Amino acid sequence: MQRYSALLMRILFCFLIILSLIACRPETDESQLQGRILLWHSWEGQAEESLKSITKSFEDIYPDVNVITAFVEADNFKAQFELASSLAFGADLLITPSEALSDYANKGLIMPIPKEVSLGHLSENALATTKLEDAHYGLPLTLNSPVLYFNPNALLVGAEEVEEVPSDSTAEDQTDPSELVPPDVEIIREDTSTLDSLLEQASLGERVLIDTNFNQSVWGIHAFGDEIYKETGELALGEGFVAWLEWLQDSQNSQAVFLSNNSSLLLELFSTGKASYYIGDTALLTQLREALGNDLLVMPLPSATTNQAAGYLDTEALILNSMSSEKQQTLALELAKFLTNREQQRRLMRDLSRVPANQLVKIDERINPVVAVFKSQADEALPRPNTELNQLLVTRANNIYTQVLEGILSPEQALARLQDEFGPEALEEERP
Amino acid sequence: MRLQDNALWDTLLTIFHFLERPLVQGQLAAFLVAVLSAWLITSIIWRLLGRPLLKWAKRFEGRKGFFALRFTRLMHRLLFPLLGLVAIRFSSNYFRSLDTVSGLLDECITIFWIFTAYRLIVTTLYTVFPEKYVARFHHRILSPVFIVWASARLLNTIVSLPSFLATDLFTLFGLAITVQTFLLATLGFYLWIDSVSAIRDVWTQIVQKRNREGVGLTVAWLSIGSYILFFAGFIIVFNLIGLDPSALAFITGGLSVGVGFSLRSVLGNFLSGLILLFERSLKPGDVIEVDGLMATVDKLNIRATTVRTFSDVEIVIPNESLLTSNVTTYTGSSKRLRIDINVGISYDNDPEEARVLLLSLAKETELVLETPEPICLIMGFGDSSIDLSLKVWIAEIASMGKVRNALNTSIWRTFADEGIEIPYPQRDLRVRGEAESFIKSKTA
Numbered sequence: 001m002q003r004y005s006a007l008l009m010r011i012l013f014c015f016l017i018i019l020s021l022i023a024c025r026p027e028t029d030e031s032q033l034q035g036r037i038l039l040w041h042s043w044e045g046q047a048e049e050s051l052k053s054i055t056k057s058f059e060d061i062y063p064d065v066n067v068i069t070a071f072v073e074a075d076n077f078k079a080q081f082e083l084a085s086s087l088a089f090g091a092d093l094l095i096t097p098s099e100a101l102s103d104y105a106n107k108g109l110i111m112p113i114p115k116e117v118s119l120g121h122l123s124e125n126a127l128a129t130t131k132l133e134d135a136h137y138g139l140p141l142t143l144n145s146p147v148l149y150f151n152p153n154a155l156l157v158g159a160e161e162v163e164e165v166p167s168d169s170t171a172e173d174q175t176d177p178s179e180l181v182p183p184d185v186e187i188i189r190e191d192t193s194t195l196d197s198l199l200e201q202a203s204l205g206e207r208v209l210i211d212t213n214f215n216q217s218v219w220g221i222h223a224f225g226d227e228i229y230k231e232t233g234e235l236a237l238g239e240g241f242v243a244w245l246e247w248l249q250d251s252q253n254s255q256a257v258f259l260s261n262n263s264s265l266l267l268e269l270f271s272t273g274k275a276s277y278y279i280g281d282t283a284l285l286t287q288l289r290e291a292l293g294n295d296l297l298v299m300p301l302p303s304a305t306t307n308q309a310a311g312y313l314d315t316e317a318l319i320l321n322s323m324s325s326e327k328q329q330t331l332a333l334e335l336a337k338f339l340t341n342r343e344q345q346r347r348l349m350r351d352l353s354r355v356p357a358n359q360l361v362k363i364d365e366r367i368n369p370v371v372a373v374f375k376s377q378a379d380e381a382l383p384r385p386n387t388e389l390n391q392l393l394v395t396r397a398n399n400i401y402t403q404v405l406e407g408i409l410s411p412e413q414a415l416a417r418l419q420d421e422f423g424p425e426a427l428e429e430e431r432p
Numbered sequence: 433m434r435l436q437d438n439a440l441w442d443t444l445l446t447i448f449h450f451l452e453r454p455l456v457q458g459q460l461a462a463f464l465v466a467v468l469s470a471w472l473i474t475s476i477i478w479r480l481l482g483r484p485l486l487k488w489a490k491r492f493e494g495r496k497g498f499f500a501l502r503f504t505r506l507m508h509r510l511l512f513p514l515l516g517l518v519a520i521r522f523s524s525n526y527f528r529s530l531d532t533v534s535g536l537l538d539e540c541i542t543i544f545w546i547f548t549a550y551r552l553i554v555t556t557l558y559t560v561f562p563e564k565y566v567a568r569f570h571h572r573i574l575s576p577v578f579i580v581w582a583s584a585r586l587l588n589t590i591v592s593l594p595s596f597l598a599t600d601l602f603t604l605f606g607l608a609i610t611v612q613t614f615l616l617a618t619l620g621f622y623l624w625i626d627s628v629s630a631i632r633d634v635w636t637q638i639v640q641k642r643n644r645e646g647v648g649l650t651v652a653w654l655s656i657g658s659y660i661l662f663f664a665g666f667i668i669v670f671n672l673i674g675l676d677p678s679a680l681a682f683i684t685g686g687l688s689v690g691v692g693f694s695l696r697s698v699l700g701n702f703l704s705g706l707i708l709l710f711e712r713s714l715k716p717g718d719v720i721e722v723d724g725l726m727a728t729v730d731k732l733n734i735r736a737t738t739v740r741t742f743s744d745v746e747i748v749i750p751n752e753s754l755l756t757s758n759v760t761t762y763t764g765s766s767k768r769l770r771i772d773i774n775v776g777i778s779y780d781n782d783p784e785e786a787r788v789l790l791l792s793l794a795k796e797t798e799l800v801l802e803t804p805e806p807i808c809l810i811m812g813f814g815d816s817s818i819d820l821s822l823k824v825w826i827a828e829i830a831s832m833g834k835v836r837n838a839l840n841t842s843i844w845r846t847f848a849d850e851g852i853e854i855p856y857p858q859r860d861l862r863v864r865g866e867a868e869s870f871i872k873s874k875t876a
Contacts, residue, residue, distance in 0.1 A: 012464055013464075015464060016461060016465070016468070019460055038446060070442075071595070072595075076592070083589065084589065086535030087459075087533070087535035087536045087589050088453055088533045088535065088536060089590055323455055327452075
C-alpha cells in the first residue's frame with residue numbers, strides 16, 4: 001500500500017513539473033491566429049447546424065484555430081456557467097440572452113469588450129442591451145422583440161357560449177374542437193394594425209392570446225404612447241399605462257380574448273392551433289413554424305396611436321469569459337467579431353430568419369418579409385434595462401397587473417402605486 | 433462498429449484547454465504542492481514516531497492491546513488525508529485573500545473529505561473484520577467506486593456530466609452505445625459481479641467456519657443464488673444496451689453445438705458440484721482417499737473441490753471425477769475409524785498372555801474409544817511369529833497417528849518388560865551331507 005502511495009506521489013510530482021513547463025512555455029507568434037476556442041450555446045436543431053457551419057468557416061479561414069462548440073440547455077445555462085467560472089473553467093465565448101448580462105458582470109464572470117473594438121456596424125438599440133455603466137459586456141448577435149403571430153388555420157371560437165378558460169388551466173382543459181365553428185363559416189379577416197381592430201377580430205371568433213406579465217406587455221403600454229423610463233432614468237408611466245390597463249380590462253369581456261401570465265400555457269395553446277393571434281418573441285419563429293407550418297404569418301404589433309407599438313428589445317449576446325487566458329480571450333473576441341460581421345449575420349438571417357444585430361445587413365422585404373417585420377419591430381423596441389431597479393419594478397408591476405385584472409385595483413390606483421414606489425420622489429428618498 | 437461523434441475527443445481537448453489558463457494552473461499547482469507536502473510530512477512523522485507508537489501499543493495486553501494497535505494504525509491511515517485537507521484549505525484561503533478564484537481548490541477539499549471518510553471506513557473495516565475478508569472489498573470494490581465517484585465529480589465541473597454520459601460512442605448491431613451504457617455494461621457489470629462474488633465468498637467462509645454440518649447446503653444455495661444474480665445482472669445490462677434478445681438467440685443458436693461440446697465438461701462439473709453439495713456426500717472437513725493419498729476436503733466449489741493432503745499440498749479435483757469414480761471417505765456417515773495394530777510374538781511366548789496385555793494397553797491408551805470395545809485376535813501362525821491383530825476405534829481420523837504412536841510405544845515397552853519377544857523374521861536352516869558333519873564336529 002505504501003508502495004502505491006509513493007508511486008502516486010511520484011506521478012503527482014511529475015504532473016506538477018509538467019504543469020510548470022506548460023505555464024512557463026514561451027509565447028508563440030501572435031500574428032497568425034492559432035489555438036482553441038470553446039463556445040457554449042443553447043441553440044438546437046437547425047440553429048445549431050447553422051452555428052456549426054459558421055464556426056467551420058472560421059476554422060477554414062484560420063486553419064490553426066479549433067472551435068469546440070458545446071450545447072448547454074437553456075434552463076441550465078446560468079447555473080452551469082456560474083459553476084464552471086467558480087473553478088476557472090467554462091467556455092471562452094458564450095451565446096446568452098442579454099438579460100443575464102448584468103448578473104454575470106456584477107459577479108465578475110464576464111469581461112467587457114475592449115474599447116478599441118469598433119462597434120459602429122452594430123445597431124445602437126442592440127448595443128444598448130449589452131451596455132452596463134460605461135462598458136459593453138457583450139456583442140449583440142441577433143435581436144429579439146415581440147411581434148404579432150397569426151395562424152390562419154386556427155379553429156375559431158363559436159358565437160354560442162363556450163366554457164370560460166380558467167387562467168391556470170392546461171391546454172387539455174380547453175374547448176373541445178367539436179364545439180367550435182365549422183370551417184365553412186366565412187370569416188372576414190381584417191388587418192390588425194390597431195388594438196380596436198384586434199378586438200374586432202376577437203368578436204368574429206378569432207381567439208387572441210395576450211401575456212399579462214409586465215415584461216411581455218410593455219408593447220401594450222407603448223401602444224398607448226407611454227415609455228417605461230425617461231431619458232433621465234425615472235419612471236415614465238402615465239396615462240398610456242392607465243389606458244392599457246383599461247383596455248386589458250375591457251378585453252376580458254370578449255370570450256375570444258384570453259389573458260394569462262402563464263407564458264408556457266399561451267405558447268402551447270398557440271402551437272397546438274387553438275388560437276389565431278399570439279404576441280410572442282421573434283425567437284419563437286422556428287419553433288412555431290415547426291408546429292404550425294409555413295402558413296404562419298407575422299405582423300407588426302397593434303397600436304392605439306399613430307406610433308408603432310413595440311415591446312422590450314432583447315438580444316442574444318456574445319460574451320467573453322473573464323476566466324479565460326489572454327490568448328483565449330483574443331481568439332474568442334475574433335470569433336465574436338466574425339459572427340457579427342455582415343456576411344455571417346446575413347447567413348443567420350437567411351437560414352434561421354433571425355434579425356441581425358449588424359445594421360449593415362440590408363433586409364429586402366420581398367425576399368425576407370418575415371425578417372423585415374421583425375426588423376421593423378426591433379427598430380422600435382425599447383432596450384431592456386439591465387438594472388436592479390427594473391428588476392424590482394417588474395416584480396411589483398406583475399403583482400399590480402394581477403390585482404387590476406382581478407378588480408382589486410383600478411388602473412389609476414395601479415399607476416399611483418407604482419409612482420409612489422418608483423417615482424422620482426421615492427428614488428430621491430432612497431439615494432444615500 | 434464506428435465512432436459516431438467527436439465528443440470524447442472534444443472533452444479531452446477541453447481539459448487541455450482549461451489547463452492553459454493561469455487561474456487553473458495556479459490552483460492545480462497549489463493543490464499538488466499541498467498534497468505532496470502533506471505526504472512528505474506524513475512520511476517524516478511516521479518515520480520518527482511510528483516505531484515508538486507501535487511499541488507503546490504493544491505494551492498493552494488483551495483487548496486494550498488490540499485497540500491500542502488498531503488506534504495507531506488508524507492514526508497512520510488518517511494522518512495523510514487530514515494533513516492534506518489542512519494544506520488545501522490553507523491554499524484556498526490564501527487564494528481567496530488575493531481575491532482570486534479558488535473554486536477548484538474548494539472542489540478538491542470536498543473530494544479530500546470524502547477520501548478521509550473512505551479511509552476511515554476502510555481502516556475501521558480492517559479493525560473489525562479479518563484482513564482477508566476486507567481486502568477483497570477494499571481493493572476490488574471500494575477503491576474503484578471511490579475513484580469513479582471522484583472522476584465523475586471532477587468531470588462534471590468540466591462538461592455537463594449528463595450530456596457527456598448521453599454521448600454516443602459507437603454503434604453495435606445498429607444500436608447507438610452511449611458512454612453511460614458502455615460504463616454500465618463494463619464497470620457497472622464488473623462491480624456487480626465482484627460484489628456478489630465477494631459477498632458469496634465471505635459468507636461461505638463464515639458458514640464453513642461456524643457450521644460444518646449444514647455447510648454443504650448453505651454453500652449450494654449461496655452458489656446458486658450468486659449465479660442467479662450474475663444472470664440477472666447480465667439481463668439488465670443487455671436491456672440497458674438495448675440489444676434485441678433475438679440477436680443473442682441467433683448467436684447462441686448458431687454456436688450452440690460448438691459451445692455445447694466445448695463446455696460439456698464445464699457443465700458436467702457444474703452439475704456434479706450441485707449434486708455433491710445437495711447430496712451432502714462430501715463436505716468440508718471430510719477425509720477422503722484420492723489417488724492413494726489421504727486428504728481433507730477444504731473447499732467445495734461449484735466446478736471443483738479443493739482437498740489438502742496431510743503434507744499440506746492442495747489438490748483441485750473436478751467435481752465430475754468425484755461423482756463418477758469411487759471415493760473412499762473416512763468420515764462419511766460417521767467420523768469414527770478403526771485402527772488395526774498388527775503385532776507378531778515369538779513362538780516361545782504365550783499368545784493368550786500377549787492378547788490380554790494388548791487389550792489392557794488399548795483400554796489405557798488415550799483417545800481409544802470404549803465403545804466399540806477394542807478387540808485382539810490371533811490372526812495366524814506366520815513363518816517367524818504368531819500374528820496378533822489389535823483392533824481399536826478412534827473418534828476421528830485426525831487422532832489416528834497419535835493413537836498408533838501411543839499404542840506402538842506402549843506395546844514395545846510392555847512386551848519388553850514382560851519378556852515377550854517380537855521376533856525378527858526367522859528361518860530354520862537344515863544342513864545335510866559333509867557340511868552337516870563338519871558343523872557337528874565344530875559344535876560338539
